Amino acid sequence: MLRIITQRAEARTELRRICDRIHDDQVVHKEATVREVLQAVKRQGDRAVLHYTAEFDRLTFKAEDLRVSGSELDAAYQQVSKELLDAIRLACRQIEAFHRQRMPKSWVQFAEDDVVLGKRYTPVDCAGLYVPGGQAAYPSTVLMNAVPAKVANVPRIVMVTPPGAEKTIHPAVLVAAQEAGVEEIYRVGGAQAIAALAYGTETIPKVDVITGPGNIYVTLAKKLVYGTVGIDSLAGPSEVLIIADKVANPAHVAADMLAQAEHDQMAAAILLTDDSVLARKVVDEVERQLIDHPRRLLTEKAIAHYGLVVVVESLADAADLSNEFAPEHLELEIADPWGLLDRIRHAGAIFLGCSTPEAVGDYLAGPNHTLPTSGSARYASALSVETFMKHSSLVQYSQAALQKVAGAIDVLAKAEGLHSHADSVRLRVRGNLNPEA
Template identity: 50%
Template sequence: MKIIDYTKDISIKRSVDQGTGDQRKAVEGILSRVRSEGDEAVNAYTMQFDGAELDQESFRVSKEELVAAYEQVDEETLRILREAKENITRFHERQQRQTWITTEPDGTILGQKITPLDAVGIYVPGGRASYPSTILMNAVPAIVAGVSRIVMVSPPQADGRLNDVVLVTANELGITEIYKAGGAQAVGALAYGTETIKPVDKIVGPGNIYVALAKQLVYGTVDIDMFAGPSEIVVLADSTGRPDYIAADLLSQAEHDPMASAVLVTPDRTLAEQVAAEVETQLSTLPKKDIAWDSIRDYGAVYVTHTLDEAVDAVNELAPEHLEIHTRAPFDLLGSIRHAGAIFLGENSSEPVGDYFAGPNHVLPTNGTARFSSPLNVDDFTKKSSILSYSRTAVSENGAKIAAFARLEGLEAHARAVEKRLEGTRDDRAD
């Protein structure tokens, strides 16, 4: 692992896959065909890309398939899923906002109405893989927000089935509208609708570059969560940091993707050298060591700063997706951290704790976007409407000023619309 002396222009070497021109053109073609041909196009692409032959009857997951999935999932797994669901739900319930209304002294009523989205689509990567955490993290905030219709899509295996754990997790959350479709075609079906799938208002969930491009292209027809890049972790540590813990946590992100980024920032050069050595030791026994090695080689680094304060500055420049703080007094640094998607405080707060179980959402801003964006949350599944009821007194007191402001922008009809009310207030005074 490279050990680098910190300079003021520190940056994670990031890799953002925006897709090639050919990939974008292919996605545009898929979306166009789904929009015009509906279910027929979706099922044709499912056969082409996933090798699964589906018809109108087998396209949607049946109640029988949901029931059968439980027979394949052991009780311990089910217990863990349910406990994780409760933890994640409790965390997100604290994010709920309420509609509010206030009355001003002049009788004007102002407020904000919070309304959940009507329908949300969740994309879950599939095939032989199982990603129950994706379902929990994307669905729970929508459920807490009050979204009435949640649709799940996931690419099937060649035998036309979805993963049993995925089905059980969805059912535990009350999601029963589930379709065997993946890729750009599934995104198109959610955005535009088909004979079977009614369109949604927002699409969330991770996927490959074709899914990411499709979400980007349908944005505006629907809302999306984000254009996510490869995963990244930064560990901020002082001399009290344990090299074995830190190395393990860096590798927990490196095994995600060859383009994932794993970085240590520390003022302690001895720790830097120990962590670098420990990473190599632990790498040798990882099942996904080839992936993790590519990540560490190309996108990993240890930055050595002069002071802990300088290390904090470096972290804020990096604006990482995940930040772990392994210092003598981690909470003392919390107020100084301005840019991070999720902050893990103390040596026992390993990043996977947040990925799966503790409660905070693991859908986080990547590629430095933590400078201006937040983890997926309940607000992402609501919309806000302003409430305004102007009183007669307020019109009388402020109407002339409003009309003058309108004329300042050259909008005479705006000014006259207010002045019509002023005529009314003068008539009232005359009476």
């Protein structure tokens, strides 16, 4: 079921097909729906939010029920086990520690003639976090979005998440939010939640940045509101690419592939190895581990459509193929992972060595698990503290400094036909401009 390919050309074609899998979707039709939702929420606020929640989620709310109450927040702590609370707290601490590393710092630099240049970093005023929900619960998603916003010192952090059938939010999600310092939570999901965050409603505040993964409607909505607000990225289905050599354990590699495939039938799991024996064993192990898998059907589909094993000539070859794919997650289950690292150009997160399954990073190693998908690691990065911050350039010139560059500015402004640009400098300096600067 999991195919093995040995031809490089075929491997490249297959990898391209897998990388582009999201474009197959009927995106244009869905976009029309999303546009309608955005317009309605922009115009009608809460009313439209409640309307689409009834229509799409089959749940009838009043506006005053949208916000999760203090007593529900408190009650959530009674509903999670001590083990889960401890695990959430451990993850929270480690994610926070990592994100506190190398926080962007404001700086100024003093140059000659009293010129001051610098960059000043400030947080956004208000961040909106989208957390998928419904029947599933993702406390880890809460932490990976909320903790960086908190570390960035965002004064107001708002979370939205679709409720389950009983209109409730999973207690693990509510506990994770509170552990990360988020208490303003609204039970709404889908495009209507993104619209509410982008435009604001009577109940839900307009935010400056929206982050977090969601289904195709959420992603389309994020793309459409980008420009009205900032967004973290357009999340596609998840993927792992594993480069393994003979030191890798086939059962471990198989589990890592299935850990990706079990997310979603669109998830991709790829193994590149220079060891054809390992390739064979991994295929067998995947079959074996699928037998009793609680999500067998979905996981099998993902493996069948977007699972792949490629036997390569060398690990250098594997790195080159990986660079073309630009995976969200890259595991280097090889004898010398640091030796191959220099050859890796594009990957959202890199897991080095045989004792670092991706799950460590998904939950608690510290780095963010919100990563660029579908080849966007070619140009994009993990969600980070910077997602919730921006910088202002600082410039101060003295009269003497301005005098020195006045001639050069005059020449440039005139070359661009911008008369008042030249004037704004000329009027401030005395005597002849010095075109030599």
